[in-house]
Amino acid sequence: MTTTKSPALPLPLPAAKALVLAGGLATAASTFIHWTWTSEFPGDLTVDGYPGGLQILTLAAGLLIALFSLPLYGVKGTRWLTPAGPNAPVLVLGAAAAATTWFTLIAIATELGGLANLEPGGWIAGVASLLPLIGALGLPQTGPTVGLPSSGGVLAITRHYLGSFTRLVGPNPDLAPVKPLNRWVETLIIIAVAGLGLTVFTYGIVTEYGELFIGFLILTALGTWALMRAGLVSRLTALTARHRGTTTAAAFAAAAAFPFTQSDDHFASVGVNILIFATVALGLNVVVGLAGLLDLGYVAFLGVGAYAAALVSGSTSSPVGLHLPFWGAALVGMAAALVFGVVIGAPTLRLRGDYLAIVTLGFGEIFRIAVNSLDGVSGPKVTNGPNGIRNIPDLDILGFDFGQAHTFGSFTLGRFANYFLLMLLVTAFVVTVFSRANDSRIGRAWVAIREDETAAQAMGINGFKLKLLAFALGAALAGLAGTVMAHVSYSVVPDPYQFAGAVPPNSAFLVAAVVLGGMGTIAGPLLGATLLYLIPEKLVFLKEYQLLVFGIALVLLMRLRPEGLIANRRAQLEFHDKDTDTAAPAETDDAPASTDPGSTAGLTTAGA
Amino acid sequence: MTTQTVPAPRPEGTAAATPLLEASGVVMRFGGLTAVNNVDLTVNTGEIVGLIGPNGAGKTTFFNCLTGLYVPTEGTVRYQGTVLPPKPHLVTSAGIARTFQNIRLFANMTVLENVLVGRHTRTKEGLLSALLRGPGYKKAEAEGREKAMELLEFIGLDHKADHLSRNLPYGEQRKLEIARAMASEPGLLLLDEPTAGMNPQETRAAEELVFAIRDKGISILVIEHDMRFIFNLCDRTAVLVQGQKIVEGDKETVQNDERVITAYLGAPLEGATDTAASTEADQ
Numbered sequence A: 001m002t003t004t005k006s007p008a009l010p011l012p013l014p015a016a017k018a019l020v021l022a023g024g025l026a027t028a029a030s031t032f033i034h035w036t037w038t039s040e041f042p043g044d045l046t047v048d049g050y051p052g053g054l055q056i057l058t059l060a061a062g063l064l065i066a067l068f069s070l071p072l073y074g075v076k077g078t079r080w081l082t083p084a085g086p087n088a089p090v091l092v093l094g095a096a097a098a099a100t101t102w103f104t105l106i107a108i109a110t111e112l113g114g115l116a117n118l119e120p121g122g123w124i125a126g127v128a129s130l131l132p133l134i135g136a137l138g139l140p141q142t143g144p145t146v147g148l149p150s151s152g153g154v155l156a157i158t159r160h161y162l163g164s165f166t167r168l169v170g171p172n173p174d175l176a177p178v179k180p181l182n183r184w185v186e187t188l189i190i191i192a193v194a195g196l197g198l199t200v201f202t203y204g205i206v207t208e209y210g211e212l213f214i215g216f217l218i219l220t221a222l223g224t225w226a227l228m229r230a231g232l233v234s235r236l237t238a239l240t241a242r243h244r245g246t247t248t249a250a251a252f253a254a255a256a257a258f259p260f261t262q263s264d265d266h267f268a269s270v271g272v273n274i275l276i277f278a279t280v281a282l283g284l285n286v287v288v289g290l291a292g293l294l295d296l297g298y299v300a301f302l303g304v305g306a307y308a309a310a311l312v313s314g315s316t317s318s319p320v321g322l323h324l325p326f327w328g329a330a331l332v333g334m335a336a337a338l339v340f341g342v343v344i345g346a347p348t349l350r351l352r353g354d355y356l357a358i359v360t361l362g363f364g365e366i367f368r369i370a371v372n373s374l375d376g377v378s379g380p381k382v383t384n385g386p387n388g389i390r391n392i393p394d395l396d397i398l399g400f401d402f403g404q405a406h407t408f409g410s411f412t413l414g415r416f417a418n419y420f421l422l423m424l425l426v427t428a429f430v431v432t433v434f435s436r437a438n439d440s441r442i443g444r445a446w447v448a449i450r451e452d453e454t455a456a457q458a459m460g461i462n463g464f465k466l467k468l469l470a471f472a473l474g475a476a477l478a479g480l481a482g483t484v485m486a487h488v489s490y491s492v493v494p495d496p497y498q499f500a501g502a503v504p505p506n507s508a509f510l511v512a513a514v515v516l517g518g519m520g521t522i523a524g525p526l527l528g529a530t531l532l533y534l535i536p537e538k539l540v541f542l543k544e545y546q547l548l549v550f551g552i553a554l555v556l557l558m559r560l561r562p563e564g565l566i567a568n569r570r571a572q573l574e575f576h577d578k579d580t581d582t583a584a585p586a587e588t589d590d591a592p593a594s595t596d597p598g599s600t601a602g603l604t605t606a607g608a
Numbered sequence B: 001m002t003t004q005t006v007p008a009p010r011p012e013g014t015a016a017a018t019p020l021l022e023a024s025g026v027v028m029r030f031g032g033l034t035a036v037n038n039v040d041l042t043v044n045t046g047e048i049v050g051l052i053g054p055n056g057a058g059k060t061t062f063f064n065c066l067t068g069l070y071v072p073t074e075g076t077v078r079y080q081g082t083v084l085p086p087k088p089h090l091v092t093s094a095g096i097a098r099t100f101q102n103i104r105l106f107a108n109m110t111v112l113e114n115v116l117v118g119r120h121t122r123t124k125e126g127l128l129s130a131l132l133r134g135p136g137y138k139k140a141e142a143e144g145r146e147k148a149m150e151l152l153e154f155i156g157l158d159h160k161a162d163h164l165s166r167n168l169p170y171g172e173q174r175k176l177e178i179a180r181a182m183a184s185e186p187g188l189l190l191l192d193e194p195t196a197g198m199n200p201q202e203t204r205a206a207e208e209l210v211f212a213i214r215d216k217g218i219s220i221l222v223i224e225h226d227m228r229f230i231f232n233l234c235d236r237t238a239v240l241v242q243g244q245k246i247v248e249g250d251k252e253t254v255q256n257d258e259r260v261i262t263a264y265l266g267a268p269l270e271g272a273t274d275t276a277a278s279t280e281a282d283q
């Protein structure tokens, strides 16, 4: 399928290659010269010899281009970087460098008021970052060359060029499998990738201002695309499929290492909230992704768990004078959510499709209104109404006080870091539950119901019972997350448990996290939830436009990549189906992998 | 109205036959439309029975009544002597499996997974055992896969076990539906137009397949429009026209029956067209 076409730009091949390499180096170098004169633009880009803020991203892009131009020159020992051919990755990386750099320059110009605020370094960066892209356009690519747009209009032209670019880059490759490496080498690779993932994630979480976060998103999205196009991602997926246990352990260890990289407990609190949100999204994925039931009131189960845990936490404002240990509170929270799930599910699950969505939405709102009313005035005094249950004491498990900072060697773990680690265990539990349920008789029955309920019933599946089971399991998992959430946030109030709001968790965000990330996968909702938590957290300058921007972004994403950021194993198989008769016999009898390759993710426009 | 039920002539050599499926007086009305009108049908153990009739005669509706997808307005369906509850999943676990006229595979599941879903009633592992993954669970799961692979080998799709079912060619999708139905280890298999859309070679292969399934001890009730297929295969054939069974018998009986010929040539029967009992709908 590697039909080599003539390049988009008529450049001599050596010149094109040189342009890529030199451009990459020049881009990297330009970050050592100051880009602007005032430190009013966040990140202080006024210093020579010391890249800062957004310059770091340009530096990284430049260095990546330089690295990936080595296989372009056929340098020995670097060909493994681009198993699917060296030309396309530099093209995408060229676009990444240009996009990141020009985004920065435009941001400087708009925020400081005019291009005059750009200093020589900025101009150099702007020019240098275009060179690799131009050079890469001079390399023969697999896709068809870019033609001229057929009609006018800014949108039409943009779409035309974006579409042409995607086609020019070509689809992500289907690589023939290679001989496995030494077991230890493979393990080391997995560990290294987990470490890299941690670094990238940590960088994203600790970005201090919106511009940096947007730049970070641009670079990671395009960078991941480049890695996918290079074939590295499918190599890695194959490798992680061979070492499921190691991969899971490495991912878990990397996540557990996160609080140790933070000296400030603030980002640990961001981390723990992301974990809670992501875990609840994964629970919702049982309901939406596996069983195909659109539940628009799911956040209520999180609320049930949180309220249940708060009531038995020994809080002074709880009318229940009970103080259970955490495991007890967790069980109570899960059980309460489960009961609530069954009570709501039993009458509603006979409905299909849109009706179910509407009824669950209603029940979700009823929950919030009910806890608002149980304040002793309009109803019995249970939840204190809008005041909520406050002063929830910190957890104390086996003498480990979660409210105190603890020092381990040179690391200090603050309150949120403690909860982060606890929540990580809960997340690991939910991941295990999800993956085991998914790959089982029950999980298959859920997916069958999602695919065609009538046919599923004709196969002997009791549709109602299994849907109720999915609903109950999803509810219990959310309830469990709620019990931790009650303690993390000191107090439980009705507000967050609504259908739609500007900040997570709310039912709309949860559904969005699942759909955006990739239904039916594990990594999808985790990634989707992370993004959806960070975007409102980082882009505070959007203020009241947040929901609008958010909606537009969702619509765009669903147009470009309807299967979500991470394609389902089943959706992935669709691509593999093309090289059928070679690949299939090799993997006949082995039990298919239980989890999805969770290590990598990216925005691609594979099917555009 | 009175129904004329032709007394079913016993096919030759079925003296010792034990009835497996007995539908008696099945009526299915949709509002004013009587899609199935007082139909009796028996399928004996080891038999292949054909069900033919013009479009809209009510054949699929009759299948749906048998399998609990529709609750018949009147009449009962017995399987091995016990009355079937009108719930599809209970019918399947009782031992009746079916395919659909318009293929209804689980499109985004693999071929193997489709068959595994078919085994749902023959396996018991619940959520808890799936979460705990004890040795018993692993054994059951491995056994299930083995049996599913055997079935795929039987229909000749084992080399495509990991493909998505929606990516299979049409003929293979039909075969997979049969394998999925067989996975529930049925005593009776209902096939709704299994050769629709197939070319002559594929139809021949499907005939072989149906015989092979019967040789496994599974009785078969099959709806078809392909007369060659029906008369090659079936021990007995029933003809449904406008919801009523007008004839039942062996090849000769059916082929030579005048009412069948008129029904198929489109000549008006009781003043109606050959689509449905539309006269009744008007009243």
Ligand SMILES: Nc1ncnc2c1ncn2[C@@H]1O[C@H](COP(=O)(O)OP(=O)(O)OP(=O)(O)O)[C@@H](O)[C@H]1O
Pocket (backbone or CB within 6 Å): B030, B033, B035, B053, B054, B055, B056, B057, B058, B059, B060, B061, B062, B101, B275, B276, B277
């Ligand atoms: N759910 C339903 N609601 C109303 N009418 C129905 C329903 N199902 C079937 N019918 C009607 O019942 C009649 C019989 O339909 P059925 O599908 O059983 O015919 P068929 O014999 O299977 O025809 P074909 O050979 O075309 O498959 C048709 O007139 C159809 O429109």
Ligand SMILES: [Mg+2]
Pocket (backbone or CB within 6 Å): B059, B060, B061, B101
């Ligand atoms: Mg039909």
